[in-house]
Amino acid sequence: MSKGNNKKFMFVLVSLMVMSLWLAACGNNKTNNETNSAATNEAATNAPAATDAPTERILTDELGHEVTIPANPQRIVASYLxxxxxxxxxxxxxxxxxxxxxxxxLSADLEGIPTIAYDLPFEAMTSFEPDLILMAYDGNVEGEKFDQYTKIAPTFTIGDKLTADWRGALLKIGEVVGKSEEAQKVLDTYDAKAKEAKEKLQAAVAGQSAAALWFVQGNFYIVSDQLSSGDLLYNQLGLTVPAVVKEISATGTGNWNAIPLEKLAELDAEHIFLINSGTDTDSQALSDPIWKNIPAVKNGKVYEYPSTSSWLYAGTIAYSQVIDDVLESIVK
Incomplete structure (x- = not known):
């Protein structure tokens, strides 16, 4: 082979080698790109779905205030709620x-939690550094109070009407604090307990009547047939409403309405739940002949509970404890 031909041969050989390397590189890049693309697609497919992080929300309270609710409130004041x-x-x-x-x-659940006065003084409220204030009643924010509380923290009013509806209040608070599902589960669990208790009572004392009385400062108050513990006794647990309870409830305006001794003498309840807030000085009413001649009293069917019990309150925890009291007293 001549010298000139040898040079041409070497040039062709080098060119072929370069082209071969270039083609190999292209092939590798294509393979790598396909592999990387497949891996990316697989990672995207298998990646866990992003969870919705809590965010600020604007909710309208029962008095029409638009309130910006923090994303994840940690320091809440909700007096009487x-x-x-x-x-x-x-x-x-x-x-x-x-x-x-x-x-x-609630003492076991709120052990160590400091108190705030029922009228919610501004200085005291400020000292707790809340990031959310839930108000139970319209009167809590009347006049200029709402503006003053909102300077401390976002203030959301549940309101008189909704606070009286303990189920609605629980669901609304669940909505405000971002726990709507939990609130519904709490209600479902409670309803199952009340249903089971009603079945036990119907099996043990079907058709029998009961009344709840609150004795305080020497006076008696009888529970309404539609409110507070009366709603529980009659509507949820199926106990019979005495005629006197119906009569006083028809004209009464509160959860508990005053009942004079002479009207108490007409109480035809077979079972009486007595919430005793009396003292030694005013307990003489419990020795009065009128009281002693009430059929339930004469028959030993009075079940006494202290004022520290949950009978004067409403909510799933309060009512669950009342259910336990009723079953313990009546179902032997």
């Missing part, structure tokens, strides 16, 4: 109180 908070697994930073006490039936 603690039953609902505890049921949802939330501990407030302060709990309702009056000069002579707190909601004792």
């Amino acid at each position: 603690e039953d609902h908070l505890v049921a949802l697994g939330i501990k407030p930073v302060a709990q309702w109180s009056v000069p002579n006490g707190i909601q004792d039936y």
Whole structure:
């Protein structure tokens, strides 16, 4: 082979080698790209779905205020609404109180939680550094109070009407704090318990009547047939409403309405639940012949509970404890 031909041969050989390397590189890039693309697609397919993180929401309260609710409130004050908070697994930073006490039936759940006065003083509220304030009643935010509380923290009013409807109040609070599903589960669990209790009572004392009386400062109050513990006794548990309870409830305006001794003498209840807030000085009414001649009293069918019990309150926790009391007293 001549020298010139040798050069041509070497040039062709080098060119072929370069082209071969280029083709190999292209093939590898294509394979790598396909592999990477497949891996990316698989990763996208198998990646867990992104969860919705809590965000701020604007909700309208029962008085028409548009309130910006924090994404994940941690320091809540909800005076007189603690039953609902505890049921949802939330501990407030302060709990309702009056000069002579707190909601004792929640003491185990709210142990160590400091108190705030029922009228919610602004300085006291500020000291707890809340990030959300839930108000039970319209009067809590009347006049300029709402603006003053909103300077402390977002303030959402449940309102008189909804607070009286303990189921609605629980669901609304669940909505506000981002626990709507939990609130419904709490209600479902409670309803199952009430249904089971009703079946036990119907099997043991079907058709028998009962009344709840509150004795305080020497006076008697009888529960309404549609409110508070009366709603539980009659509508949920199926006990019979005495005629006197119907009569007083028809004209009464509160959960518990005053009943004079002479009207008490007409009480035809077969079972009486007595919430005794009396003292030694005013307990003489319980020795009065009128009281002693009531059939349930004469027959030993009076079941006494202290004022620290849950009978004076409403909510799934309060009512669950009342159900336990009723079954323990009546179903032997």
